[in-house]
Amino acid sequence: MRYATIRHAGTTAAARVDGGRLVVLDAVDAVAAMASHTPVKAVTELDPATAEYLPVSPRPAHVLCVGLNYRDHIRALRRPEPAFPALFAKFASTLLGPADPLVLPAVSEQADWEAELAIVIGRPARGLDPAQARSVIAGYTVANDVSMRDWQHRTSEALQGKAFDRSTPLGPVLVSPGALDDARDLAVVCEIDGQVRQRGTTRDLLFRPAELVAYISRFLTLLPGDVILTGTPGGVGEETGTFLRPGQVMRTTVESIGTCVNPTVAAAH
Amino acid sequence: MRYATIRHAGTTAAARVDGGRLVVLDAVDAVAAMASHTPVKAVTELDPATAEYLPVSPRPAHVLCVGLNYRDHIRALRRPEPAFPALFAKFASTLLGPADPLVLPAVSEQADWEAELAIVIGRPARGLDPAQARSVIAGYTVANDVSMRDWQHRTSEALQGKAFDRSTPLGPVLVSPGALDDARDLAVVCEIDGQVRQRGTTRDLLFRPAELVAYISRFLTLLPGDVILTGTPGGVGEETGTFLRPGQVMRTTVESIGTCVNPTVAAAH
DSSP states (O other), rough: OOOEEEEEEEEEEEEEEEETTTEEEEEHHHHHHHHHOOOOOEEEEEEEOOOOOSSSSSSSEEEEEEEOHHHHHHHHHHHHSSSSEEEEEEGGGGOOTTTEEEEOOOOOOOOEEEEEEEEEEOOOOOOOOHHHHGGGGGEEEEEEEEEHHHTTTTTOOOHHHHOOOTEEEEEEEOHHHHGGGGGOOOOOEETTTTTEEEEEEGGBBBSSSSHHHHTTTSSSSSSSSOEEEEOSSOGGGTTTOOOTTTTTTEEEEETTEEEEEEEEOOOOO | EEEEEEEEETTEEEEETTEEEEEEEESHHHHHHOOOOOOOOEEEEOOTOEEEESSOOOSOOEEEESSSOHHHHHHTTTTTOOSOOOEEEEEEEEOOOOOOOOOOOOOOEEEEEOOEEEEOOSBBBBBBOHHHHGGGGEEEEEEEEEHHHHHHTTTOOOHHHHHHHHHEEEEEEOGGGGGHHHHSSSSSEEETTTTEEEEEEEGSSSOOOOHHHHHHOOOOOOBBTTTEEEESSSSGGGGOOOOTTTTTTEEEEEEETTEEEEEEOOOOO
């Protein structure tokens, strides 16, 4: 099953992607539809081309990200493999729809891309081991952890480069773990104006999704809708001093899930 | 005015601290009562000794903290004064009532105290300068950014030592900036079992409250109820390798605001 979250009738709704159709469901978002134990009623159908797509989990209590988590990237930087995942937080206010314009902040010169596989939690989770953790993952989606490098590197904490309003595309669909072989080997790609800048595979993840969920669940209770960004492969802009400019198109793809297509625009001032 | 947030009639409510009385108000929490432009109706009175106090801002969209922000502490560590505040995030799920038991996690051996002045936001704020920022501060309260040092120091990011469920006492009251001379010179004290471990003054703050609010508002839209912890003075446990143990009482005080009194208890397993 593939579920999107859309704006519909003045609120949010889940929509099932069903071949070329978009079936609006009686559920508040993709996570609720995916987690439902009973079939969710269809409300209407929409043209997939004109629907307004929201972040696939629109109001998570927790958004966590992992720093350096791709083995190829770690090797390229000649760093040792970390013993623990370097976790930092984002706020729900950072999330952006998968087709929305990405406004480049006037206060930053270094907006950079980070294509990522994202985990979405379906059930409360506390103190799990990795074998248990698989069962609380509602599904996977696509994220771009767009980072303002000039702000990120001001201090030892990444947060301020990662917390800009509406800077993190998330979507377009939530896909169940079973349909993705637990995201074991999916290509993760970022293209800017059609040029491939990042191309990694989740096979290279150091801390795998179930491990991340289990690890985080040792210190906080994960809740339905929570989002975990699993890290980004090599090829980010700061490696070559290249950053996003207004008027570009950023395409973020995870194989077998989908693509976020976000045009970049200058801030109004 | 001094407002608490309490559990009342199955939900949350603001309560005005009025001499020895606690007047329950027709407002969902202390922030709503403080920010109201019209007088808030009294509902009933409670015995202050038996009320159930909640985190004074019970459901913030954003909780931000500042690392090293006391000049005396920076000097003691022989560090240079940072050019930018080292900000990291907490989740609302970390907040704890000002009189609640502090459960020491079974997975940490190094639960440590950090007494702090906390800012609570009263109005949406985006792109402010420090002069404007003063006007969006609803008031100040007391926090203890209890930190699991063994987890905090696992990676370069502090988050995982700071994000344990219900680890951050916040309260007991919200006090307006005007009543505190803008928190210019307030003692910040932490006592463990009656022994003073930290005693600083907000006079020593490197980045002051209005500066912090203005700085943060350059990258995210602050919302009513948001909480900013302003940093902790010297005297934390890790300086001497002393950490919290079950059966202690942690008292966290900011002068002219109040005291959080949290007994420590061992986790059930």
